[in-house]
Amino acid sequence: MATAELVLGxxxxxxxxxxxxxxxHDAWFPDSRPLAFGQVYTTLSRLERDNLVEVVDRGSEGxxxxxxYGLTEQGRAHLADWLAEPIQPALGAVDEMVRKVVATxxxxxxxTAFLARQRASHLRRIRELRAASTDSDDDTPARLARxxxxxxxxxxxxxxxxxxxxxxxxxETRR
Amino acid sequence: xxxxxxxxxRVEYAYxxxxxxxxxSLKVRPGEVVAITGPSGCGKSTLLHCAAGILRPxxxxxxxxxxxxxxxxxxxxxxxxxxxxxxxxxxxxxVPDLTLIDNVALPLLLExxxxxxxxxxxxxxLDRxxxxxxxTAVPGELSGGQNQRAAVARALVTGPxxxxxxxxxxxxxxxxxxxxxxxxxxxxxxxxxxxxxVTHDNLVAAYADREVRLRDGAVQHEVALS
Amino acid sequence: MNFATLFELARxxxxxxxxxxxxxxxxxxxxxxxxxxxxxIKRLGFRGYYYSDKYSDYIQEDGIRSGVAFAAVLLAVAACxxxxxxxxxxxxARDRRLAAFRLAGATPNQVRGLGAVDAGIAGLIGGxxxxxxxxxxxxxxxxxxxxxxxxxxxxxxxxxTWPIVAAVxxxxxxxxxxxxxxxxISDPRERSAKAPNVTRAAIAGAAxxxxxxxxxxxRKEYFATLVPLGLGLxxxxxxxxxxxxxxxxxxxxxxxxxxxxxxxxxxxxTVRPHGRTLxxxxxxxxxxxxxxxxxxxxxxxxxxxxxxxxxxxxxxxASAAVFTALIAGVSLLAGTADDLxxxxxxxxxxxxxxxxxxxxxxxxxxxxxxxxxxxVAGGLLIGGVLYADLSVRDPYSPSQTTALLTTVGLxxxxxxxxWLIAGLAALLLRGHVHEAAAAENxxxx
Numbered sequence: 001m002a003t004a005e006l007v008l009g010x011x012x013x014x015x016x017x018x019x020x021x022x023x024x025h026d027a028w029f030p031d032s033r034p035l036a037f038g039q040v041y042t043t044l045s046r047l048e049r050d051n052l053v054e055v056v057d058r059g060s061e062g063x064x065x066x067x068x069y070g071l072t073e074q075g076r077a078h079l080a081d082w083l084a085e086p087i088q089p090a091l092g093a094v095d096e097m098v099r100k101v102v103a104t105x106x107x108x109x110x111x112t113a114f115l116a117r118q119r120a121s122h123l124r125r126i127r128e129l130r131a132a133s134t135d136s137d138d139d140t141p142a143r144l145a146r147x148x149x150x151x152x153x154x155x156x157x158x159x160x161x162x163x164x165x166x167x168x169x170x171x172e173t174r175r
Numbered sequence: 176x177x178x179x180x181x182x183x184x185r186v187e188y189a190y191x192x193x194x195x196x197x198x199x200s201l202k203v204r205p206g207e208v209v210a211i212t213g214p215s216g217c218g219k220s221t222l223l224h225c226a227a228g229i230l231r232p233x234x235x236x237x238x239x240x241x242x243x244x245x246x247x248x249x250x251x252x253x254x255x256x257x258x259x260x261x262x263x264x265x266x267x268x269x270v271p272d273l274t275l276i277d278n279v280a281l282p283l284l285l286e287x288x289x290x291x292x293x294x295x296x297x298x299x300x301l302d303r304x305x306x307x308x309x310x311t312a313v314p315g316e317l318s319g320g321q322n323q324r325a326a327v328a329r330a331l332v333t334g335p336x337x338x339x340x341x342x343x344x345x346x347x348x349x350x351x352x353x354x355x356x357x358x359x360x361x362x363x364x365x366x367x368x369x370x371x372x373v374t375h376d377n378l379v380a381a382y383a384d385r386e387v388r389l390r391d392g393a394v395q396h397e398v399a400l401s
Numbered sequence: 402m403n404f405a406t407l408f409e410l411a412r413x414x415x416x417x418x419x420x421x422x423x424x425x426x427x428x429x430x431x432x433x434x435x436x437x438x439x440x441x442i443k444r445l446g447f448r449g450y451y452y453s454d455k456y457s458d459y460i461q462e463d464g465i466r467s468g469v470a471f472a473a474v475l476l477a478v479a480a481c482x483x484x485x486x487x488x489x490x491x492x493x494a495r496d497r498r499l500a501a502f503r504l505a506g507a508t509p510n511q512v513r514g515l516g517a518v519d520a521g522i523a524g525l526i527g528g529x530x531x532x533x534x535x536x537x538x539x540x541x542x543x544x545x546x547x548x549x550x551x552x553x554x555x556x557x558x559x560x561x562t563w564p565i566v567a568a569v570x571x572x573x574x575x576x577x578x579x580x581x582x583x584x585x586i587s588d589p590r591e592r593s594a595k596a597p598n599v600t601r602a603a604i605a606g607a608a609x610x611x612x613x614x615x616x617x618x619x620r621k622e623y624f625a626t627l628v629p630l631g632l633g634l635x636x637x638x639x640x641x642x643x644x645x646x647x648x649x650x651x652x653x654x655x656x657x658x659x660x661x662x663x664x665x666x667x668x669x670x671t672v673r674p675h676g677r678t679l680x681x682x683x684x685x686x687x688x689x690x691x692x693x694x695x696x697x698x699x700x701x702x703x704x705x706x707x708x709x710x711x712x713x714x715x716x717x718x719a720s721a722a723v724f725t726a727l728i729a730g731v732s733l734l735a736g737t738a739d740d741l742x743x744x745x746x747x748x749x750x751x752x753x754x755x756x757x758x759x760x761x762x763x764x765x766x767x768x769x770x771x772x773x774x775x776x777v778a779g780g781l782l783i784g785g786v787l788y789a790d791l792s793v794r795d796p797y798s799p800s801q802t803t804a805l806l807t808t809v810g811l812x813x814x815x816x817x818x819x820w821l822i823a824g825l826a827a828l829l830l831r832g833h834v835h836e837a838a839a840a841e842n843x844x845x846x
Contacts, residue, residue, distance in 0.1 A: 116396035119386065123400050126381035154377045161214065190841075220844060229753055229840050253755040260753070264843065268750035272666030277654070282754050284659035293657075313670075341843075 003035075007043050008052060008071060008079040015056040015070030018044055030142050031132070031149070044069055052078050097156060101163050111164050118160060122153045179238070180205045180337045180369035186225050186235035188218075195221040197392040198235065203337065208360065208370045210383035218392040219373040220341055226371065227339045228256045240336045257282055261330030261338040261368070263359070265345035268326050269314045275301060275325045276310040282333050300328035304358055320351040324358060331362050337369040344379055356382050404518075410502070411519040417494065417742055424487040424735050425523040426530065428728065429574060432480035433531025433566050434538055438552050439473035440562050441539075442466060445553060457550045458710050465714075469551055472721065479681065479725045483732045484527075484574075486678060488520055488581060490739050513579040520578025521571055528567025535559070548713045597650070597672040602643035609636030613790065634687060634787065641779055642679035642772075646672045649771040660760055664767035667740065674736055679776045681729045686780015686815065687787065688722035693811050694788035697804040730773070734826050737765060738833040749842035761834045766827035773823040778816035782808060 010016070010024040018040045025035040047053040052075035059066025071079070097118070104111050129146040181203040188196040195218045203209050211219050224230040225237060228244050237244045240259040244252055262268075269278045276297050283293035301307045304324040306317075314322050323343065330338050343359060344352030360382060363370045374380055384401040387394060413422045442460060445451050447467050451460065460466045499512050507515075535555070542552040612633030619626040646668050653665025692715045699711050741748065741761075748761060756764075785808025792798045 112395060116388075116398050119388070119396075120398035120400060123377065123381045123386060123398075126378065127400060130381070150378065150381075157377045165214075224840060224843065227753060229843070249757075253757065256753060257755045262750070262753045264750060267746045270663065270666065270747050270751065271744060272670040273654075273662065277662060277666065281659055281662070281751075284657060284662060285755050288657075290655070290657040 003039065003043050004047060004052075005079065005082040007040070007047065008075055008082075011053065011069060011071050011075075012079065015068045017066070017068055021069075027139075028141050029145055031129075031145060047075070051075075095156075097160065101160070101167075104167075111167055115160060115164055119157060122157050126150045126153055178205065178241070179203060180207070180240060181226055181371065182236075182238040183222075183226060184236045184238075186222070186232045186237060188221050188225055188230060188232045190221075195392055196225065196232070199389070199392070199394055200235075201226070201387060201394075203369050203371060205336065205369055206364070206367055207385065208363070208372065208383045210372045210374060210380040210386045211389060212374060212377075212380050212386055213389035213395070215375060217389040219375075219389055221392075222389065223339050223341050223371065223373045227260050227262055228252055254286075257285060258333050259336045261333070261335040263323070263326050263330045263338065263340040263343045265342040266319060266322070269322055269329070271314050274311050274313055275306060275317075278314070279325060279329045279332055282329065286333065296332060297328070300332050301325065304328045304362065319346050320355065323347065323355055327355075327359055327362055331366055331368070334366055335368055337371065338363055339371050339373070341373045342375070343372070344374075344376065349378075352379070407514055407518045408522075411515045411522070415494070417490070417739065420735060420738070421487055421490040422523055424490070424731065425484055425520070425574075426527045428480050428484035428487055428732075429524055429527025429570055430530040430534050431728070432477045432484060433528050433570050434534040435473045435477035435480065436566050437531060437535040437559065437562055438538060439470045439477065440566070441553055441555070441559065442470040442473065444558060455547065455550065456553055457548050457713065459551050459714055460553065472718070476721055476725065480728065482677070482681065483728050485577065486674075486732045487735065488574075488577060489674070490735055494742070516581055517575040517579035520581075521575030524571040524574025525567065527574075528570040531566060531570070532559075532563040535563070548709050549717070551713075551717060596669055597643045597647040597676075599644065599647045602640040602647075605636050606640035606644065609633040609640060612636060613787070617794065630787070630791065634684075634783070637783060638680045638683045638687065638780070641683050641783075642676045642776060643672060645679070645775050645779065646676065646772060649775065653767060653771060659756070660764040661767050663756070663764045664771070667764075668768055668772060671736075671740055675733060675772070678729050678733045678736065679772060682726055682733075682773065682776040683780040683783070685722040685726035685729065686777045687784030688780075689719050689726075689815070690781040690784020690786075690808055690811060691788045692719045692722070692784070693781075694785045694792075694804045694808055697807045698788075698792060698799060701799050701803065726777070730822065730826065733769070733773070734829065737769065738830050741765070741830065741833050741837045745837040745839075745842045748837045749840060752838050752840070758831075758834050758838050761838055762827055762831065765830055765834065766824055769823040769827055770820050774816045774820045777819040778812045781812040781815045784808075785811065 006025065007021055010021050010028075016024070018037070021044070022035045022037060022040050025040075044053060048055065048069070051072060053069045054072050055067055056070040057068040059068065100114070101111075104114060129150050133143050133146055179202055181201070183199060183201040185198040185200055186196055187194075187198055199218070199222055201209075201222070211222060213219055221230065225232045226239070228237065228239060231245075239255060242255060244255075247255065269275070270281070273281070276294055279297035279300055280290075280293040283296060284290065288296075298307065298310060301310050304327050306321050306324045306328075309317055309321055309325075314325070317325075323346075327343075330340075338359075340359060344355050347355055356379060359370070370383075372379060372383055380386055381400070385397065385399050387397050389395060413419045445460060445466065447463060447470075449463055451463070451466070453461060458465075459469050499515070502512055502515070503509070539552050539555045542550055543554050610633065612629045616626045616629040616633065619629070650665045650669035650672075653661040653668065656662060656665070696712065696715050699708070699715070748756075751761075785805065789801045789805055789808075792804070793801060
């Protein structure tokens with residue numbers, strides 16, 4: 001979870017309070033879990049220690065809520081590097097669905113019913129995401145996030161189809 | 176006389192020696208959106224052709240807008256198809272020799288409308304689907320997306336009870352495909368028509384209220400999505 | 402790639418390929434037969450009177466003899482033009498096949514080789530068949546009365562000329578086939594069909610009329626007057642189809658009958674490939690009209706004296722024109738069938754709307770009758786008027802009224818016949834219509 005770099009990104013347009021950082025994050029990713037305040041301030045102090053952000057204004061009361069943070073030159077450079085680096089594809093991470101399908105093969109349970117239920121579940125989720133996109137005003141970053149989820153759900157379903165075909169084939173050749 | 180937009184009962188169809196459908200039953204209510212999915216070769220397109228009255232099944236019945244197709248003469252069946260069923264294909268369905276407006280007006284002319292009235296209605300539909308500016312162009316001069324929009328207009332111009340779409344986004348990229356689906360759904364809802372979507376694309380299937388999945392010519396499962 | 406492979410790949414595959422092949426072989430054979438005939442006449446020599454009581458005066462008199470030989474060559478050229486049209490049939494499907502070969506790794510030269518073999522084989526078979534065809538022609542002509550024997554009988558020299566003509570036809574066919582077989586890799590999307598260029602046609606037509614009027618400046622006695630006249634005629638023949646098609650196409654498209662709308666659209670978009678064949682029809686029509694007017698004037702002025710001589714020539718000329726027109730008609734038919742198969746997916750989709758096979762046949766009938774009828778009528782009128790124009794320059798020529806009335810009458814009759822034949826031809830396309838409208842064409846990729 002690249003929270004540190006995200007916070008740098010949220011400060012890109014100018015210095016802000018910790019509260020504004022949290023609000024910005026939640027606006028960017030409306031479907032994800034909201035960012036906790038504690039996490040925001042911990043991240044900000046870590047970044048300050050690493051010299052990637054600096055305190056721009058202490059605030060009259062002196063508490064952390066009133067402190068205004070801004071990016072340092074180093075912080076900007078770090079952010080640029082992070083944005084330029086491509087994501088390494090996750091290897092070896094075995095999803096819940098894979099576990100279920102493998103278990104289905106070994107226990108000899110009916111895979112067709114599972115496929116039907118899983119398809120219904122995934123397709124409904126895609127519909128919900130689509131409905132959310134049409135409800136809100138066109139906020140492209142939010143939309144992109146939803147599209148990402150939808151496309152991955154599609155990929156799950158396609159994998160599932162292929163997996164079940166393989167199982168059927170295997171059963172038939174063994175018979 | 177039922178109020179279903181479409182009903183198929185144990186329909187069987189074989190192309191010479193190749194059995195495509197083995198007793199498929201399907202009900203579609205007015206205004207419903209149904210997705211027919213399945214791997215390639217499972218019989219989806221054949222099902223669509225039987226439902227639209229293009230092919231005559233060797234067994235089973237097809238009731239389109241409450242009328243049993245087998246009971247009707249060729250002429251009446253054709254008229255029923257033309258007025259009650261719209262068809263949108265993946266590509267290449269517009270007559271390349273005619274302009275978009277003439278293409279869309281064609282079903283109305285076949286129904287016996289006068290030319291001016293038919294062209295007026297066609298122009299309205301072309302505006303609705305967003306290609307009004309290209310009304311006097313021929314399909315060869317336009318992009319796939321524009322042609323597909325005109326195809327939707329042509330399918331809906333007679334106000335059918337049901338629209339059949341066979342891989343309507345198959346030749347389009349994801350963004351154009353999304354716009355096409357939104358257009359199709361909006362147009363179909365406007366006219367109160369049902370929509371039967373044949374697709375192998377899950378993202379397209381997700382637009383439906385119900386999914387009917389085929390495998391080897393038979394129904395594998397049916398799930399509600401809404 | 403050795404020859405056997407080339408041959409295997411170039412072989413005709415579908416029904417369209419086979420009918421194209423047949424048409425190609427037929428037209429090449431006809432061209433070859435006429436070339437052999439011209440050569441035979443040439444062997445009588447072009448100078449001096451050839452005395453014989455067995456042949457027509459047409460080949461006895463040296464001046465006319467060269468004319469007859471020239472006419473035979475012209476007929477051969479017409480047949481070659483139609484062969485060229487046949488070669489270009491099925492272009493869309495063949496382009497795709499050739500592009501597929503390119504993608505599979507064939508070099509442009511190998512693809513040209515395919516085109517060459519494809520056309521060359523037709524040329525060879527056509528050239529070989531030209532021999533028996535020429536023999537038939539000679540025998541048929543010999544069976545006519547003496548005045549009509551325009552062709553001397555076959556002699557042993559023909560055994561030598563035949564293979565030479567066959568070889569030349571094979572080589573020329575192969576060369577043209579190689580030139581046409583490009584096999585471009587780019588996706589040959591629907592041939593961007595162009596609408597008829599009316600302005601250009603109108604200018605060409607006006608230029609043609611201008612040339613004919615120009616010929617008035619040259620005195621009738623000189624053959625030179627025929628040059629601008631002939632050129633003008635050619636311009637008019639090339640321009641008329643475009644104007645005709647534009648007129649009829651737009652008229653049909655404005656109808657409330659959807660089948661006429663379809664026919665009109667198809668006419669307008671196929672003006673380029675079919676225009677040439679229609680131009681040939683117009684030319685044949687003018688030849689017949691010209692000959693008819695000449696015959697009328699002949700019957701008016703001469704009274705029995707060597708009437709047989711002149712009439713024979715005129716009948717021959719008219720028959721040759723009608724014959725060429727018929728082959729042109731076949732070529733047009735093949736082209737129309739080709740267009741139908743090109744659009745099979747769209748036509749199958751129309752089936753859903755209720756445009757079934759019967760309706761499609763009717764639409765094709767509208768398309769053929771509207772273009773052919775007016776082309777023939779136009780040609781007949783032009784021929785008659787042209788002759789009248791030529792005749793009028795002679796102060797001793799009779800009144801043109803009868804001739805012009807005959808021309809009009811002929812145009813009406815000719816148009817009626819053309820209409821009937823075109824209607825029948827549409828019936829011949831039954832098989833192609835059936836293939837085009839089949840539901841299998843709707844399969845998605």
